[in-house]
Amino acid sequence: MPPxxxxxxxxxxxxxxxxxxxxxxxxxxxxxxxxxxxHINALDPVVSTAQNFDSLGFPDDHPGxxxxxxxxxxxxxxxxxxxxAHQAEAFAGVTAEQPGYLISADVYRRDAIDRxxxxxxxxxxxxxxxxxxxxxxxxxxxxVYADLAALPDHDIVVEDVNPxxxxxxxxxxxxxxxxxxxxxxxxxxxxSLELLVVRIFGLARAAARRAxxxxxxxDEPLKVRWVEAYFPFTSPSxxxxxxxxxxxxxILGCGVVRQELLNASAPASxxxxxxxxxxxxxxxxxxxxxxxxxxxxxxxxxxxxxxxFLSQFKSLQGPRGDGDLSGxxxxxxxxVPFSKYxxxxxxxxxxxxxPTTTSSAAGGNPTRDDSQSFHENDVMEVVRxxxxxxxxxxxxxxxxxxxxxxxxxxxxxxxxxxxxxxxxNIEANEMHDAVVRLLVERLGVEIR
Ligand code: FA5
Ligand code: MG
Numbered sequence: 001m002p003p004x005x006x007x008x009x010x011x012x013x014x015x016x017x018x019x020x021x022x023x024x025x026x027x028x029x030x031x032x033x034x035x036x037x038x039h040i041n042a043l044d045p046v047v048s049t050a051q052n053f054d055s056l057g058f059p060d061d062h063p064g065x066x067x068x069x070x071x072x073x074x075x076x077x078x079x080x081x082x083x084x085a086h087q088a089e090a091f092a093g094v095t096a097e098q099p100g101y102l103i104s105a106d107v108y109r110r111d112a113i114d115r116x117x118x119x120x121x122x123x124x125x126x127x128x129x130x131x132x133x134x135x136x137x138x139x140x141x142x143x144v145y146a147d148l149a150a151l152p153d154h155d156i157v158v159e160d161v162n163p164x165x166x167x168x169x170x171x172x173x174x175x176x177x178x179x180x181x182x183x184x185x186x187x188x189x190x191x192s193l194e195l196l197v198v199r200i201f202g203l204a205r206a207a208a209r210r211a212x213x214x215x216x217x218x219d220e221p222l223k224v225r226w227v228e229a230y231f232p233f234t235s236p237s238x239x240x241x242x243x244x245x246x247x248x249x250x251i252l253g254c255g256v257v258r259q260e261l262l263n264a265s266a267p268a269s270x271x272x273x274x275x276x277x278x279x280x281x282x283x284x285x286x287x288x289x290x291x292x293x294x295x296x297x298x299x300x301x302x303x304x305x306x307x308x309f310l311s312q313f314k315s316l317q318g319p320r321g322d323g324d325l326s327g328x329x330x331x332x333x334x335x336v337p338f339s340k341y342x343x344x345x346x347x348x349x350x351x352x353x354x355p356t357t358t359s360s361a362a363g364g365n366p367t368r369d370d371s372q373s374f375h376e377n378d379v380m381e382v383v384r385x386x387x388x389x390x391x392x393x394x395x396x397x398x399x400x401x402x403x404x405x406x407x408x409x410x411x412x413x414x415x416x417x418x419x420x421x422x423x424x425n426i427e428a429n430e431m432h433d434a435v436v437r438l439l440v441e442r443l444g445v446e447i448r
Pocket of ligand 1: 081082083084109111112116117118119120121123125231234250251252253254255281282283284285286287288
């Protein structure tokens with residue numbers, strides 16, 4: 001367990017008053033309010049493989065389970081890789097009065113290094129179920145459509161080219177859900193999340209207007225699209241993407257909850273646990289939302305204790321404390337980056353000892369277990385160990401296989417940049433030398 005990960009555990013940015021991650025958590029709590037949604041914010045990040053994977057139906061060979069993707073404490077204990085680790089317990093706690101929940105927490109993943117990925121980040125998991133027994137119906141489609149009709153409309157254009165479910169690409173759970181029920185739950189889920197995006201961008205727009213100097217991209221029309229996805233614990237599943245600074249940025253994953261999971265977590269009050277309810281769940285990255293809302297250019301900034309960062313959010317937390325976002329409504333302005341310090345860019349090329357595999361997310365399609373072989377995330381971990389938050393980006397720029405020896409060569413380009421000061425070339429060279437040394441020591445590569 002790397003020291004820079006362990007030292008992040010007590011930070012709990014989602015609970016720090018006026019921290020941008022906390023402000024986004026509060027915004028989500030307003031959008032998915034009590035009493036319908038129970039708000040849960042203090043769950044321990046140390047969970048079991050049963051919670052993080054087994055209860056969610058991850059197959060044994062899913063890449064998310066690999067040591068290259070997950071921070072393990074021992075064989076069966078790890079730092080949660082997503083808030084979905086708590087789904088089973090949370091579903092067991094729903095009631096007729098409180099059929100939904102919202103869990104916000106810190107999560108940990110070995111992952112790429114760039115401006116939108118960090119090994120510790122925060123997620124909010126939301127879910128809502130319709131209880132057949134409590135509603136006195138066998139099919140909840142009509143009730144879900146009635147609830148959908150009660151949600152506000154919006155006028156943003158959302159690209160959504162796929163059908164509500166697809167037999168091969170994104171199947172309905174035929175054994176449990178009628179076509180109408182599956183379509184209704186998907187539609188309610190999508191509208192609920194689109195309304196969240198409308199709220200966030202409404203606030204961001206107002207902020208851009210308030211800032212007289214004009215913000216790059218501030219008047220860009222909002223572009224949003226739904227894409228089909230795969231998660232072992234939902235079907236059908238989707239991800240929502242927002243067009244941001246020239247590229248599609250994924251902000252959340254979601255879907256219709258797998259019935260096996262709901263059946264296994266029926267609350268004690270339920271008489272017949274088999275197919276007692278059906279519903280939706282989503283998981284959203286709080287840093288990603290905060291980057292869009294406040295126009296924060298680099299995910300490392302969230303961990304900064306520099307007052308030039310933190311002071312810009314102080315007035316956004318209202319006087320009544322947690323839950324009071326009056327400051328955000330009235331006074332939000334885009335984040336003003338402190339002057340941009342220069343980057344030092346260095347390359348490293350090496351021969352790899354075994355076959356190379358690429359990164360995977362919590363949901364990715366199952367493939368074979370590559371925990372024994374060389375993995376790109378190990379390169380990322382080595383760079384973090386040597387450079388901490390002074391690394392901005394690590395990118396594979398070249399690779400080739402030697403025609404005779406069949407050995408594979410990789411070249412990574414590492415950008416070093418401090419967010420708070422100018423790095424000297426001597427410092428950057430020292431860090432890069434440490435990277436090279438650790439690559440050899442820990443991964444057994446041969447430098448070219
Ligand atoms: C999940 O983690 C699923 N548990 C989400 C889910 C919940 C699906 C419930 C269905 C039902 P995913 O790996 O795509 O999915 O991550 C969800 C979000 O977390 C991403 O969309 C992104 O906003 C954020 N995220 C993922 N990796 C990182 C990272 N390294 N740094 C910052 N944010 C990240
Ligand atoms: Mg994803």
